[in-house]
Amino acid sequence: MKKGLSLLLSLILVISLLAACTSGTKTAEGDNKPPSSNEKVELVFWSLFSGGDGDFMQQMIDSFNKENPNIQIKNVKLEWGEYYTKLITGVSSGNGPDIGVSHTSKLPELIKQGVVSELDPIVKVTNQDWSTFNQNILSATMLNGKHYAIPIDTHPFVFFYNKTMLKQAGLLDDKGKPIMTQSAQGFVDFAVKLKSSLQSNQMAFAFPSKGDDPYRLWWALYHQLGGKDVIADDLKTPSIDMAKAVQAADYIKDLYHKQQVIPLNLENFTKSFQAGNAGFFMSGVWNTGTMEQTNGLEFGVMPIPKFFDKQATWGDSHTLILPIQKKPDQNRQKAALAFMNYIADHGHVWAKAGHIPAKAKIVDDAEFKKLPYRSDYVSVADTVAFNKPSAYNWALKTVIIRNLDTIWNNSVPTEDAFKKMLEEMKVVIK
Amino acid sequence: MKSKKLIGDVKAVPFLLPFFVVYAWFTVYPMLKGLQMSLYQWTLIRQMDYIGFANYSAMFKDRQFWEALWNTTLFVLLSTPGMVVLALVLALFANMRTRFRTFLRSSFFLPSILSVSVISFLAIFMLQPYTGFVNSLLHLMGSKAEPFWLADRNLAWVSIIGVTLWWTVGFNMILYLASLQEIPDYLYEAGTIDGATDGQLFWNVTLPLLAPITRVILLLQIIASYKVFSQIWLITRGGPGTKTRPIIQYIYETGFKNNDLGYAATMSYALFVILLVLSFIQLKLRPKEEV
Numbered sequence: 001m002k003k004g005l006s007l008l009l010s011l012i013l014v015i016s017l018l019a020a021c022t023s024g025t026k027t028a029e030g031d032n033k034p035p036s037s038n039e040k041v042e043l044v045f046w047s048l049f050s051g052g053d054g055d056f057m058q059q060m061i062d063s064f065n066k067e068n069p070n071i072q073i074k075n076v077k078l079e080w081g082e083y084y085t086k087l088i089t090g091v092s093s094g095n096g097p098d099i100g101v102s103h104t105s106k107l108p109e110l111i112k113q114g115v116v117s118e119l120d121p122i123v124k125v126t127n128q129d130w131s132t133f134n135q136n137i138l139s140a141t142m143l144n145g146k147h148y149a150i151p152i153d154t155h156p157f158v159f160f161y162n163k164t165m166l167k168q169a170g171l172l173d174d175k176g177k178p179i180m181t182q183s184a185q186g187f188v189d190f191a192v193k194l195k196s197s198l199q200s201n202q203m204a205f206a207f208p209s210k211g212d213d214p215y216r217l218w219w220a221l222y223h224q225l226g227g228k229d230v231i232a233d234d235l236k237t238p239s240i241d242m243a244k245a246v247q248a249a250d251y252i253k254d255l256y257h258k259q260q261v262i263p264l265n266l267e268n269f270t271k272s273f274q275a276g277n278a279g280f281f282m283s284g285v286w287n288t289g290t291m292e293q294t295n296g297l298e299f300g301v302m303p304i305p306k307f308f309d310k311q312a313t314w315g316d317s318h319t320l321i322l323p324i325q326k327k328p329d330q331n332r333q334k335a336a337l338a339f340m341n342y343i344a345d346h347g348h349v350w351a352k353a354g355h356i357p358a359k360a361k362i363v364d365d366a367e368f369k370k371l372p373y374r375s376d377y378v379s380v381a382d383t384v385a386f387n388k389p390s391a392y393n394w395a396l397k398t399v400i401i402r403n404l405d406t407i408w409n410n411s412v413p414t415e416d417a418f419k420k421m422l423e424e425m426k427v428v429i430k
Numbered sequence: 431m432k433s434k435k436l437i438g439d440v441k442a443v444p445f446l447l448p449f450f451v452v453y454a455w456f457t458v459y460p461m462l463k464g465l466q467m468s469l470y471q472w473t474l475i476r477q478m479d480y481i482g483f484a485n486y487s488a489m490f491k492d493r494q495f496w497e498a499l500w501n502t503t504l505f506v507l508l509s510t511p512g513m514v515v516l517a518l519v520l521a522l523f524a525n526m527r528t529r530f531r532t533f534l535r536s537s538f539f540l541p542s543i544l545s546v547s548v549i550s551f552l553a554i555f556m557l558q559p560y561t562g563f564v565n566s567l568l569h570l571m572g573s574k575a576e577p578f579w580l581a582d583r584n585l586a587w588v589s590i591i592g593v594t595l596w597w598t599v600g601f602n603m604i605l606y607l608a609s610l611q612e613i614p615d616y617l618y619e620a621g622t623i624d625g626a627t628d629g630q631l632f633w634n635v636t637l638p639l640l641a642p643i644t645r646v647i648l649l650l651q652i653i654a655s656y657k658v659f660s661q662i663w664l665i666t667r668g669g670p671g672t673k674t675r676p677i678i679q680y681i682y683e684t685g686f687k688n689n690d691l692g693y694a695a696t697m698s699y700a701l702f703v704i705l706l707v708l709s710f711i712q713l714k715l716r717p718k719e720e721v
Contacts (some may be wrong), residue, residue, distance in 0.1 A: 085474070085686050092475030113475055113689070209581060210669060265581040267558040395688045406671040409581055427492060428688055 041335045042072045046090075046097040048083035052289040056353045057343075064342050071335045073099070084110075084394075087323065091115045096323040099336045102149060104140045104317040105387040105394065108235075111148055112391040117322040119147040122333050128341070137358045140386040141319050149319035150340040152347065153355035156315030156380045157216040159305065160273065160287060161280040163298040169197035169279070178280075182306040184251060191261040194279045204261040206269040206278030210405040213269075213283050214252060215397070216314035218404055220304055221248035223312035223385040230400065230425070235390040238425035242418060249407050249414050251307070257410055264409075273299075285380075288354035288373050301373045303380045315384030317358065320344075356381045395428045464695045472692035474685075485696035495697060497672060498680040505662075505676060506655040508591050513651050514644065516595060517602030524603065525610045535607070542600035550664035553593045554580070583673045586666050590674060594661060602647050609643040610636070649712045656705055677701055 049057045054077060061073050076097065078086055084106060090096040092115075102110055110116045119128075130138060133151060141149045166172040171179050171194055180190040195204040207213060225244040232239040256262050270287060272278045274294045282304055291299055304313050320340040322333055343350070347357025348367045356378055362368055363378055387393045403421040406412040412420070468486070471479040489495050524535045541549065556563040557579035568575060579589045613636065621631050659678035662668060668675030677697065685694030 088474045088689075109689075113473065114477075115475070263560065265559045265578045267554070267561070398683070398687060402669075402671055405669060409670050411583065411670065411673075424494065427488075427494065430488075 040070055040072065041332055042074060043098040043332065043336055043339065044074050044076060045099040045339075046076050046078055046083070046087060047101050048078055048080045049101075050077065050080060053286060053353045056289075056349055060343055060346050060349050063346075064339060068338070068342075071339065073339055088113055088115055091323045094326040096325065098322070098325075098332055099339060100321045100323045102319050102321045104137075104149075104151065104319055105397075107141060107149055107319065107321070108143060108389040109391040109394060110321070111143055115321075115323055116148050117324050117328070117333075119149070119322065119337070122322075122330065122337055123147065125330070126334060126337055128337075132359050132361055133344075134358055134360050134363070134381055136382055136384065136386075137317050140317065140389070143389050149321045150337075150344050151317045151319045151358040152344050153350055153358050154315050154317045154381050154384055155284050155286055155355050156377070156384045157213075157220055157282060157304060157313045158285050158377050158380060159280060159282050159302050160291065161300050161302075162273065162276060162278065163300055164276070165198075165202070165279045166194070169194045176300055177302065178300075180305060184307045187305050187307060188255075188259055188261075191255070191279075192259055195259075195261050198279070202277050202279070203263050203266075203272065204279045205255065206266060206272040206281040207255075207262045208269050209256065209262075209265045209408045211401060214408055215401045215404055216284075217252055217282055217304075218245075218248050219314040219385065220312055221251060221307055224248075224306065224308040224310055226309060229385075229388045229390075230396060231388055231390045231392065233388070235388060236392065236429055238396070238422055238429065240418060240422060242415075245418055246414050249404065249418070253407055253410070253414065256408055285354040285356065285377060289352060292373070301376050303377055303383070311383045312385045313380060313383055315380070315386065317386075318355070392429050396425055399424045399428055464698060467692050467695035468699055470692045471690070472695070473689045474691060481692070485693050488693065489696055489700060494672065494680060495677075495700075498675050498677040499700075501672075501674060502656060502658060502676040502678070504587070505590070505658050506652055508587065509594055509655055510648070510651050512591065512595050513599060513602055513655075514647055516599050517606050517647065518640070518644075520599065520603045521606035521610055524607055538603050539600035541597050544597070546597075546660045547664060549593060549597045550661050553589065553661075553665050557589055580666050581670055583670055586670065586674050590662055590665060593665065594658075597661070602651070605643055605647055606640065609640055613639050645712070645716060649709065652708055652712075653705055656701065656708075 045061070047054075047057060058075060061075050065072050083101075087096065087100055088110070092113075096115070102116070107116065128147075130147070134154070137151045137154050141147070141151050161178055163172060163176055166178055171190060173179050178190065180186055191204045198204065207217075222241075222245055225248055227241045227244040227248070230238060230240050256264060266272060269278070269281055270283065270290070273281045274291065274297060276297060285301070288301060291297060303311065320343060322336055325332075344357075344359055345362075347355075347359050347362040348365060348371075351357050351362075351368055351371055351374055354374075356374070357363055357368065363381075369375055390396075399421055403412075403417045403424070407414050407417045469480060469482060471477075471481050471485075520538045524531065524538055526534075528534075544552075557565075559565055559576055559578055559581075562579075564579065565576060568577075577585055579585050617635050617639075618631055621635055626634070657678060658676050659682070662674055662676055663679055666674050668679050678701075681694045681697045681701070684697065685691045
């Protein structure tokens with residue numbers, strides 16, 4: 001009898017465990033029930049912003065929630081390195097957010113994966129005015145003439161310089177701008193002259209020897225030479241203009257190894273600049289906010305020099321997207337769109353993080369012009385060489401960076417590195 | 431009699447079932463699913479195309495796969511001897527009857543309780559150029575050298591192996607220590623009476639009696655080292671270039687960054703087969719009486 005009881009008890013245990021699993025999914029579904037139109041709409045926003053970016057985004061969300069009691073945005077900050085993987089898996093399992101972020105360069109991949117909803121059907125109802133956006137930024141977010149995202153900024157690769165150090169080296173003019181001839185040789189002369197004036201613990205050019213930033217500089221120089229992306233117009237054939245790619249890479253490599261104006265393998269180059277130990281560095285505009293808050297640092301920002309034939313730089317944009325839902329609800333989507341436009345319209349807040357707002361009228365706005373530094377580089381938005389809308393941009397970027405790194409550390413000859421790069425690109429695109 | 435046994439078996443079922451369900455759902459099913467995936471072009475959001483063995487033939491031609499596999503093998507070859515010998519040496523120290531016994535034991539084992547992210551950031555902090563602890567120490571001792579511990583191919587391996595040794599050798603040491611304490615004292619007494627020196631005692635008594643545990647450590651170590659990923663990912667990201675990228679990192683990047691889960695599953699199966707063969711060889715090499 002007793003044994004029969006234990007058998008019964010353990011059976012109950014198993015069944016209740018199984019029951020717990022099924023009832024769990026049921027309640028989750030219940031939460032997704034679409035609200036009626038006058039009900040309060042709560043939208044989930046997945047973002048990848050951290051640091052200063054994260055703070056200013058939260059500030060905009062808070063003021064939106066206050067101004068729109070019927071629409072409440074819940075901001076879920078995800079870790080940037082894992083953001084896209086989570087977004088893709090979240091959407092595919094039907095647990096995606098109502099609003100998401102995408103870089104312009106990543107957008108085609110997300111569209112191909114079936115993660116992003118087209119905006120045009122919803123926009124028809126809400127009378128979206130696309131003409132208020134900077135057209136260079138906006139057109140990079142369109143695919144086959146369709147809108148998929150609301151761009152909120154562009155964040156190009158720019159040139160930061162330490163005014164105090166440049167002045168000591170006699171390289172700063174009366175207007176506080178560097179004295180530099182805009183050419184490949186002019187830049188080298190500038191850096192070498194600066195280096196000769198420095199103390200032993202200082203460096204001319206603070207720059208990492210691996211990763212994204214040297215890639216961005218290479219991208220800029222490659223486009224200044226007339227190169228055009230690393231993928232053909234069919235968006236799936238790797239295509240590198242070898243002569244230009246090698247010329248650009250060799251020029252950068254010489255800065256490390258021949259002129260030695262960049263110390264090798266710096267662990268944290270922006271910190272070196274913040275500490276006042278570096279004459280200049282190049283990186284994304286998002287550094288502006290951080291540098292501004294550094295006490296006693298007198299610095300300036302300007303577009304990167306025109307090394308070669310035409311002005312061009314690396315850049316990308318943050319855009320807001322509507323991830324695909326299992327059961328799309330127009331009311332929620334309209335509310336989401338209202339939020340997305342609100343963020344785009346409040347570009348002057350976003351600009352405090354350093355970004356250039358995507359709306360043309362904000363850039364001309366007095367409030368934006370009041371912000372120091374931004375007006376020095378706002379023109380860059382028109383010279384950004386965006387990626388072509390290929391679904392392989394990010395996968396290719398990983399391959400490029402890895403192989404460029406072997407050029408910078410002088411372990412592989414430049415031509416060989418590009419050959420290996422091209423071969424690996426073909427493995428990625430198959 | 432027979433029916434009683436049957437009843438006993440039936441009664442065992444509900445107790446085993448919860449574990450079995452979880453095991454089948456989270457281990458057996460994913461394994462079979464992985465085999466299926468390796469025959470498909472399979473993306474993160476399950477756009478699937480059956481492609482037969484194309485992933486497998488691509489793998490054999492993929493130079494990146496072979497490089498990554500070699501990197502992992504190199505890590506195993508470089509780290510395993512140190513992992514075993516150093517563990518033994520430390521265990522011998524920790525087994526000495528001195529006043530510092532507890533101190534030695536805890537200090538040898540201490541790094542093992544730290545998480546991989548902690549030891550990796552410590553390593554980066556110690557090894558970074560210009561301001562890192564190691565290079566600053568070199569400068570203090572009058573050296574003008576500026577070795578790039580994490581950016582030079584060979585030094586990066588030295589750094590990774592060194593950090594891994596420091597981090598995980600404590601666990602093997604504990605295994606050795608337990609085994610050392612199981613060696614009965616009378617063997618040493620008998621040896622001493624027969625006039626054996628300390629060296630002879632070590633080579634003829636201690637070492638042979640540690641052979642079984644050494645085989646266990648070797649097996650565990652090789653399998654664990656073949657799965658190396660986290661510390662390399664956190665310290666060098668597989669760099670410079672791909673020179674320290676292990677196979678697991680390549681599998682991860684293929685699956686989750688390049689969105690090609692099918693090919694990632696294929697390579698996982700290749701690694702699985704390698705580990706299976708290695709374990710099999712070790713089991714076969716083991717003397718009969720121990721099994």
